[in-house]
Amino acid sequence: MKIRYGMIGGGEGSFIGAVHRKAAALDSRFELVCGAFSSNAEKAKRSGAALGLDPARCYGSFAEMMTAEQKLPENERMQAVSIVTPNHVHFAPAMMALEHGYHVIIDKPIAFSLDEAEALHAKVQETGLVLALTHTYTGYPMVKEARHRIAQGDLGRIRKIFVEYPQGWLSTFLEADGNKQADWRTDPSKSGAGGATGDIGTHAANLAEYVSGLEITKICADINIVVEGRKLDDDAAALLKFSNGASGCLIATQVAAGEENNLKLRIYGEKGGCEWTHTDPNTLLWKPLDAPVQVLRAGTGYLCDAAQKGLRLPAGHPEGYLEAFANIYVNFADAVHDHMQGRYTSEADYDFPGTADGVRGMRFVERMVASGKSNDKWTDFS
Amino acid sequence: MKIRYGMIGGGEGSFIGAVHRKAAALDSRFELVCGAFSSNAEKAKRSGAALGLDPARCYGSFAEMMTAEQKLPENERMQAVSIVTPNHVHFAPAMMALEHGYHVIIDKPIAFSLDEAEALHAKVQETGLVLALTHTYTGYPMVKEARHRIAQGDLGRIRKIFVEYPQGWLSTFLEADGNKQADWRTDPSKSGAGGATGDIGTHAANLAEYVSGLEITKICADINIVVEGRKLDDDAAALLKFSNGASGCLIATQVAAGEENNLKLRIYGEKGGCEWTHTDPNTLLWKPLDAPVQVLRAGTGYLCDAAQKGLRLPAGHPEGYLEAFANIYVNFADAVHDHMQGRYTSEADYDFPGTADGVRGMRFVERMVASGKSNDKWTDFS
Amino acid sequence: MKIRYGMIGGGEGSFIGAVHRKAAALDSRFELVCGAFSSNAEKAKRSGAALGLDPARCYGSFAEMMTAEQKLPENERMQAVSIVTPNHVHFAPAMMALEHGYHVIIDKPIAFSLDEAEALHAKVQETGLVLALTHTYTGYPMVKEARHRIAQGDLGRIRKIFVEYPQGWLSTFLEADGNKQADWRTDPSKSGAGGATGDIGTHAANLAEYVSGLEITKICADINIVVEGRKLDDDAAALLKFSNGASGCLIATQVAAGEENNLKLRIYGEKGGCEWTHTDPNTLLWKPLDAPVQVLRAGTGYLCDAAQKGLRLPAGHPEGYLEAFANIYVNFADAVHDHMQGRYTSEADYDFPGTADGVRGMRFVERMVASGKSNDKWTDFS
Amino acid sequence: MKIRYGMIGGGEGSFIGAVHRKAAALDSRFELVCGAFSSNAEKAKRSGAALGLDPARCYGSFAEMMTAEQKLPENERMQAVSIVTPNHVHFAPAMMALEHGYHVIIDKPIAFSLDEAEALHAKVQETGLVLALTHTYTGYPMVKEARHRIAQGDLGRIRKIFVEYPQGWLSTFLEADGNKQADWRTDPSKSGAGGATGDIGTHAANLAEYVSGLEITKICADINIVVEGRKLDDDAAALLKFSNGASGCLIATQVAAGEENNLKLRIYGEKGGCEWTHTDPNTLLWKPLDAPVQVLRAGTGYLCDAAQKGLRLPAGHPEGYLEAFANIYVNFADAVHDHMQGRYTSEADYDFPGTADGVRGMRFVERMVASGKSNDKWTDFS
Known part of the structure; x- marks a missing residue:
């Protein structure tokens, strides 16, 4: 089963948004189902349409997305968010996602300041949810x-x-x-x-x-x-x-x-x-x-x-940056699946960068x- | 709109099948909707299940797939096939796909013999359909x-x-x-x-x-x-x-x-x-x-x-074999979309390897x- | 004791003559004592003067050099010749040198034709002298x-x-x-x-x-x-x-x-x-x-x-073309010294290219x- | 005319002594005429003999060499010294050489301490002699x-x-x-x-x-x-x-x-x-x-x-460490020749490392x- 995710940021003209989408798509472990691609509502809709998304699930803000998705049937609504906004817009959506029960994957750095990073770290420990950070290398x-x-x-x-x-x-x-x-x-x-x-x-x-x-x-x-x-x-x-x-x-x-x-x-x-x-x-x-x-x-x-x-x-067939990026998504997917099946422990037991790396x-x-x-x-x- | 495709071959243990699926997935231009992954019916089902496909669309043979899919609503049925079998099983499914109106992307070499290659070349010219050959490099x-x-x-x-x-x-x-x-x-x-x-x-x-x-x-x-x-x-x-x-x-x-x-x-x-x-x-x-x-x-x-x-x-972010492979899928997708809109001319006008390369x-x-x-x-x- | 040698060719404007001289000089196993640097007598003198040679030993032709040197005291006269002329002027001086009892080192190819190469091979076997060929690599x-x-x-x-x-x-x-x-x-x-x-x-x-x-x-x-x-x-x-x-x-x-x-x-x-x-x-x-x-x-x-x-x-200190060239000169020097002491056997027992390579x-x-x-x-x- | 030089240090088992000799020999600008290869008199003689030097000019100490050479006819005696001893034995022979009118080339670092370096720098300015330092790179x-x-x-x-x-x-x-x-x-x-x-x-x-x-x-x-x-x-x-x-x-x-x-x-x-x-x-x-x-x-x-x-x-023929080393010897030779002809100005006008580099x-x-x-x-x- 593919993990249904929504994207925050990454609309038209974004570089890193496309990278996250390709990394998520490569191994068919994720399905992009919704997005809050831009704080500009029109641009957000247009970006979603270009990606073939249901217009009803192209939201004008991440806050709207979080609440609207919760009203959808459990087998349709998003299960994770991917946050690809500039650094100063990492903390708010990540915190809100965790509070609403969504798993989070977030472009690095984890936040704008050390305080924010520590708050996210604490929230992840409190909620037991999965948060991965794309330190690609x-x-x-x-x-x-x-x-x-x-x-x-x-x-x-x-x-x-x-x-x-x-x-x-x-x-x-x-x-x-x-x-x-x-x-x-x-x-x-x-x-x-x-x-x-x-x-x-x-x-x-x-x-x-x-x-x-x-x-x-x-x-x-x-x-x-x-x-x-x-x-x-x-x-x-x-x-x-x-x-x-x-x-x-x-x-x-x-x-x-x-x-x-x-x-x-x-x-x-x-x-x-x-x-x-x-x-x-x-x-x-x-x-x-x-x-x-x-x-x-x-x-x-x-x-x-x-x-x-x-x-x-096999050897001699070069893999590159998107594959390395996708490896973080794959290991994040493994953790989310384990979570769904009640087997998830903590980020320390998985091979992906998490909130501890984010704080560091x-x-x-x-x-x-x-x-x-x-x-x-x-x-x-x- | 993603192109819906079915895969022929590429079941459990296949190397090149997974390569095709990842290449098709990378840029979100294709959706795998069905497959005839193996001549062994049980293995075919199992392979499809592992990929999250509807069991009803995991067929026991490519012939079955071609006819069964045609009975589905037009907005659901597959539009193209990806053929990833060993060389001696390239010609039959490719020819049948063309005869049933499906576009074809096929692992190289195009066929088992020169005669087969020439027959496919002629059939493509006759039908006006798109056939791409994955000469990756x-x-x-x-x-x-x-x-x-x-x-x-x-x-x-x-x-x-x-x-x-x-x-x-x-x-x-x-x-x-x-x-x-x-x-x-x-x-x-x-x-x-x-x-x-x-x-x-x-x-x-x-x-x-x-x-x-x-x-x-x-x-x-x-x-x-x-x-x-x-x-x-x-x-x-x-x-x-x-x-x-x-x-x-x-x-x-x-x-x-x-x-x-x-x-x-x-x-x-x-x-x-x-x-x-x-x-x-x-x-x-x-x-x-x-x-x-x-x-x-x-x-x-x-x-x-x-x-x-x-x-x-951007420069300094290595891309590799899967990306090159995906580039053939992308250019194939462009051609298929042009075909859907009545704009397709012939493979000679596109940058993907086609039947002429196959014959050569x-x-x-x-x-x-x-x-x-x-x-x-x-x-x-x- | 350094081996005293004369050079044939390699006057002003020559590239390979300077290479031979540097290769011979590098390990202090050879001393350049005379030369027939050019068929133009004036140029020959001038070239020798630029190298600090005794004007009396800057000859107008290789034939003159071979005979004149034999009249010098044994502990002064040249013991070997280095031939660095274009291919068509390899055979004559090499053959004459062997006939006069001089060891020979010669730029590759050994001669102008296969016949010439075979004749030199035979003459070396007959005289028991040392002939090395600078297949540098x-x-x-x-x-x-x-x-x-x-x-x-x-x-x-x-x-x-x-x-x-x-x-x-x-x-x-x-x-x-x-x-x-x-x-x-x-x-x-x-x-x-x-x-x-x-x-x-x-x-x-x-x-x-x-x-x-x-x-x-x-x-x-x-x-x-x-x-x-x-x-x-x-x-x-x-x-x-x-x-x-x-x-x-x-x-x-x-x-x-x-x-x-x-x-x-x-x-x-x-x-x-x-x-x-x-x-x-x-x-x-x-x-x-x-x-x-x-x-x-x-x-x-x-x-x-x-x-x-x-x-x-030691490792990490690059050696290059001149050093490889000099290695042929060093192994040639070893053979010549062995010859002087009656220990020389045949080129087959040494690690330098010889007449067999030349013929080949x-x-x-x-x-x-x-x-x-x-x-x-x-x-x-x- | 080759510059006649004597070597201080660099006897049997020395690595850098052989490097200096090869670098000096490569371009035929120098002739090794004497040496104080070791503070052990027997070893000094043996080292000189292995290099084909006149036993009378294989000295037991650099002090002996400096005075003995001055008694030789002007066209025979050494004109420069090459100092290849460990760092703590750089200053004394360099200073003595300058005091006796010999040009100096010396392995780096120039001396054991900053004070010594400054003293050498001053002495070079005072005497107007040439001192080069082999910062090879x-x-x-x-x-x-x-x-x-x-x-x-x-x-x-x-x-x-x-x-x-x-x-x-x-x-x-x-x-x-x-x-x-x-x-x-x-x-x-x-x-x-x-x-x-x-x-x-x-x-x-x-x-x-x-x-x-x-x-x-x-x-x-x-x-x-x-x-x-x-x-x-x-x-x-x-x-x-x-x-x-x-x-x-x-x-x-x-x-x-x-x-x-x-x-x-x-x-x-x-x-x-x-x-x-x-x-x-x-x-x-x-x-x-x-x-x-x-x-x-x-x-x-x-x-x-x-x-x-x-x-x-020409391009494609690798040159290496010894050639770079030799380039310092060549530029030193140019300076020494200029000095002999009264044209030498100061190290600042030449492309070799000198006492200013040594002090630095x-x-x-x-x-x-x-x-x-x-x-x-x-x-x-x-």
């Missing part, structure tokens, strides 16, 4: 393979973690030209306390922690607004300390002109290292100490269960911003 | 970009075409172990006259012709059964001549132990060359004579319309096999 | 590693060999513009029967045979003059059969516009494959069947003795040209 | 191309500089096993105040400044001893500020298990970025904003003069160590 199978191998000790004690996320698309004052993506992302009233820090720095930090199994404990950040006139940071770098004593570096910049979206993670331990790059996501370079580098590949038989589960094709992400932004302003070398992350 | 946006640039003369007159498709998965006598994929592909009664020649050689030839805009006119083939006991060729190579006088090489082998699925195309003309590799499908290397190589990338603004149409994400593919297999047996250097391809 | 350590592993059976029985050497520098009618390199290479009276076939095809064939340990037994060649007005082939491709029944392809083209000098070798056996590319010569990709690809690297401890001997630096190279050119003209598919190579 | 032609393009403004104002030098060879407590290279490099009494900081961090900093044309003005360093028992840092990272306001990161670690010697530099400006990696030193990735990445290659015609001067081969390198070590111990975020570099 942890959905890649070879990322899961790295996590698995490190967890079972194949690299020994971890010593160094380098994670970087260089982009170049904000190298010019794009927001002045009315670019929709740049506009809200560089506006503190919509994006939150961090610019690059929140938009991509959170991905980098989340990836480093997910794969290493360690937590960042201290940061020393250099945060900059590089492009004149911009209102939020477009560039950040930090020295890091991790819970086991390992150290590392994090780079998150949107002014690396000429770069696309080159998230890269390298982790080194006593027995070797590994390297994963978003440009070639189906490969994990495995670097044993004093032995040849191995090129681990998606679709092969030697991968761990979590990686295998996230793969649809918001705290990361807050701590980075604090460190950026501080003259002390180290700022605690806790 | 031509669905990649950067392949379309290469075709576009060559068509507008950016490389000058084409001189050399190198295409290769090395795989290693048939390096051992896998069919002896009951491997389902290996089993029918190496069985002449199911696969047809060619093994590697048909399975992957046709992809290579199709890609070379699609991108260059040229036709192969002569071949000189060396065809081998490398693994002892095998009944069909697992290795082929050929020297090629093209319609404009250019020459080239084609490699299609399944015994390149250690290789995955490394289709690669290189084309050189008077003014430069280009290179596309399936391992990194979002990149097209562009090599102007006497100037630096350019790394053309998916998701950028400088690509041609056909490439842009096949992309869902089957002729390629026949000519390769003939050349492989001949002591003459050159065998005409026509 | 076999001097790369990772090429030696591949050869070693294949020889000890790590890939099992070899099945497929793909070797390609695409260049683009002759994409235009360069010889019309007085380009010195293009001029003699495209002139049948200076280059011999083959253009691309001789210039780079011989390198490709030599590399394939050196690494695989197999001999080419049959060829089926397509040979073309692509650029209008050219007098010798600038493009060749061939299907190959090897002595153990393996098959393969060889590409040697100089009209692959946009390519530099991309020699690549791939060999596949029952147990896996390997790949070496000149663009990244310090890496050997090792591809075991059903296990991750390994990235074998120069400078590491796990390489064979022949590879280790050819390396001067010239036969390759002759057989390729014959096959290119033949309507029969296969031409014997023997 | 600035000798690579594609590094020079990057510097040239940035200097002429092709990237606009520089904003971000990322430089990293990950090695893995000190991942274990190698010095406990008597590894000669590890032994002195991890010993504060021989290496100086910095371990990884001095050994490779100085290379990274020098490369970043050389290419960008900017100076580091502030650092914030995290410096670690990762391997238990080690006496000097084996791991360092720093946030950087540059003289034009740009910011950046520097990584220098020797415990990145599985890494070889992967120095990488990325610089981003308003108009684009560039990337150079030691693993592929003949390539410079050029990344214009909003246009395809260009793959700039060694040996091509479009490179700047400084790059062209450092190249010996030692200050870098001192400032990094100071920052590593400080709780303040930023430490001035000046």
Whole structure:
């Protein structure tokens, strides 16, 4: 049985809304049944029509959608919502959804502020509902393979973690030209306390922690607004300390002109290292100490269960960003189904980013911003 | 409006059936409404149930499906069929579908023999229906970009075409172990006259012709059964001549132990060359004579319309095999919609592989096999 | 003690003369003591002066050099000659050197024709002197590693060999513009029967045979003059059969516009494959069947003795073309020193290309040209 | 005329001594005429004999060499010294050489401490002699191309500089096993105040400044001893500020298990970025904003003069570490020849690392160590 879901945001001209819909559609685990695609009622209807939805279920607001759907027969009404609005419109619909008994999947970051994130975390614990956060990169199978191998000790004690996320698309004052993506992302009233820090720095930090199994404990950040006139940071770098004593570096910049979206993670331990790059996501370079580098590949038989589960094709058939995104939807679907059958426990038992990651992400932004302003070398992350 | 389709083949344990379903689902242009998933009635039902289909529309045979669906109300019954059976069961359902007025999308090769391919080609012309063939690789946006640039003369007159498709998965006598994929592909009664020649050689030839805009006119083939006991060729190579006088090489082998699925195309003309590799499908290397190589990338603004149409994400967000596959489904959907509105002309006006490609593919297999047996250097391809 | 050598050819404006001198100098095993750098006496003197040579030992002809040097005291006179003239001036100085008791190192191909090559082979056997041929690519350590592993059976029985050497520098009618390199290479009276076939095809064939340990037994060649007005082939491709029944392809083209000098070798056996590319010569990709690809690297401890001997630096310090070239000079020096001490046996016992390779190279050119003209598919190579 | 030089250090078992000799030999600009290869007289003689030197000129100490050589006829005696001893034995022979009128080329770092470096800098200015420092990586032609393009403004104002030098060879407590290279490099009494900081961090900093044309003005360093028992840092990272306001990161670690010697530099400006990696030193990735990445290659015609001067081969013929090293020797030779002809001005007018770089390198070590111990975020570099 497909899970019936409604979408909040993601109307005409939205980029991330289409991504969520394709990710949800790919494995036929979800059916889009309704939406509040825009706060503009006419645009909301038009967006729904373009998607072939029943006009009666194209709502003018998320609040209307939540109450109207509850009046539909149980076997018709939506069971989950997908929230794809800008950051400042994450909290209200998510909270309302949880209060109305809907499961939630939400684009990252989870909210606008740390307080909001903590409130959502508490509400999920209170309601026992499922809330997933689309930190896409942890959905890649070879990322899961790295996590698995490190967890079972194949690299020994971890010593160094380098994670970087260089982009170049904000190298010019794009927001002045009315670019929709740049506009809200560089506006503190919509994006939150961090610019690059929140938009991509959170991905980098989340990836480093997910794969290493360690937590960042201290940061020393250099945060900059590089492009004149911009209102939020477009560039950040930090020295890091991790819970086991390992150290590392994090780079998150949107002014690396000429770069696309080159998230890269390298982790080194006593027995070797590994390297994963978003440009070639189906490969994990495995670097044993004093032995040849191995090129681990998606679709092969030697991968761990979590990686295998996230793969649809044999080796040599590239899978990409939408498939990684879909893996979060699939694992969210598994949790929702378990919930329906009374078997759901808590997000900690599932392989998808949840409210704990959401809280950590918001705290990361807050701590980075604090460190950026501080003259002390180290700022605690806790 | 989604196109309602039924699937023939693709039941439990099928690889390519799932690929077709995901490709059809990705962009929400199709809805799977029925299926004849297996000649085993019980398995057919079970497969349909797993996909959430109405049990009444899980048929025991494609013949039953074709007639039963026609009795349903027009706004419910299937409008197209997707044929994902082994090669020897392509022709009968395709022909029957055309005779019953259904559009057809079919896994390559189009049929078991050249005669069958020509009959389907004629039937499509007779009925005016749409038939698409999933030569996946031509669905990649950067392949379309290469075709576009060559068509507008950016490389000058084409001189050399190198295409290769090395795989290693048939390096051992896998069919002896009951491997389902290996089993029918190496069985002449199911696969047809060619093994590697048909399975992957046709992809290579199709890609070379699609991108260059040229036709192969002569071949000189060396065809081998490398693994002892095998009944069909697992290795082929050929020297090629093209319609404009250019020459080239084609490699299609399944015994390149250690290789995955490394289709690669290189084309050189008077003014430069280009290179596309399936391992990194979002990149097209562009090599102007006497100037630096350019790394053309998916998701950028400088690509041609056909490439842009096949992309869902901005630069740096990898798209893969399923997306390329889905691009054929999308272009097929456009054609079917045009047909519904009386605007469809012929496959020649659309960017998807059709019956003409199907005929060419089957002729390629026949000519390769003939050349492989001949002591003459050159065998005409026509 | 350094070996004293004289150079024949390689005066002002020569490319390959400087390469030989640097290769000889790198490891301090040779000292350039004299030269016949040009048939133009003034230019010969000037070239020698620029190299800091004694003007008395800058000769106007190789014949003069051979006799004049013999009159010098034994501990001063040259002991070997390095021949770096165009192909048609290889035989005469090499034969004269051997007749005068000098060891010879000679740029490839060994001579202008097969007859000349055979005569040199016979003369070397008669005199017992050392003659080395600079088939540079076999001097790369990772090429030696591949050869070693294949020889000890790590890939099992070899099945497929793909070797390609695409260049683009002759994409235009360069010889019309007085380009010195293009001029003699495209002139049948200076280059011999083959253009691309001789210039780079011989390198490709030599590399394939050196690494695989197999001999080419049959060829089926397509040979073309692509650029209008050219007098010798600038493009060749061939299907190959090897002595153990393996098959393969060889590409040697100089009209692959946009390519530099991309020699690549791939060999596949029952147990896996390997790949070496000149663009990244310090890496050997090792591809075991059903296990991750390994990235074998120069400078590491796990390489064979022949590879280790050819390396001067630890891992991560790239060595290149001159070092590979120098490895032939070093192994030649070892042989010459052994000869001086009465320990030299024959070229077959040393790791440098010699007259047997030279004969095989010239036969390759002759057989390729014959096959290119033949309507029969296969031409014997023997 | 070759420059006659003597070597200090570099006897049996030395790695870097052989590197210097090969680099000096490659282009035939130098002749090794004498040496003080070891403080062990017997070993010094043996080392010299192995190199074919006159036993009378194999000295037991550098002091002896300096005075003895001065007694030789002017046209025989050495003109320059090459110092390849461990760091703590750089200053004394360099200072003595300058006092005796010899030109000096010296392995980096220039000295053991900042004081020593400054004294050498002053002595060079006083004597007007030539002193070159082998910061090898600035000798690579594609590094020079990057510097040239940035200097002429092709990237606009520089904003971000990322430089990293990950090695893995000190991942274990190698010095406990008597590894000669590890032994002195991890010993504060021989290496100086910095371990990884001095050994490779100085290379990274020098490369970043050389290419960008900017100076580091502030650092914030995290410096670690990762391997238990080690006496000097084996791991360092720093946030950087540059003289034009740009910011950046520097990584220098020797415990990145599985890494070889992967120095990488990325610089981003308003108009684009560039990337150079030691693993592929003949390539410079050029990344214009909003246009395809260009793959700039060694040996091509479009490179700047400084790059062209450092190249010996056409495109597609890889040059490596020894060639980059040799480029420093060549430019040193040019300076020495100019000096002999009274035309030498100062190191600032030549393209080789000199005493100013040496002072900067030692200050870098001192400032990094100071920052590593400080709780303040930023430490001035000046």
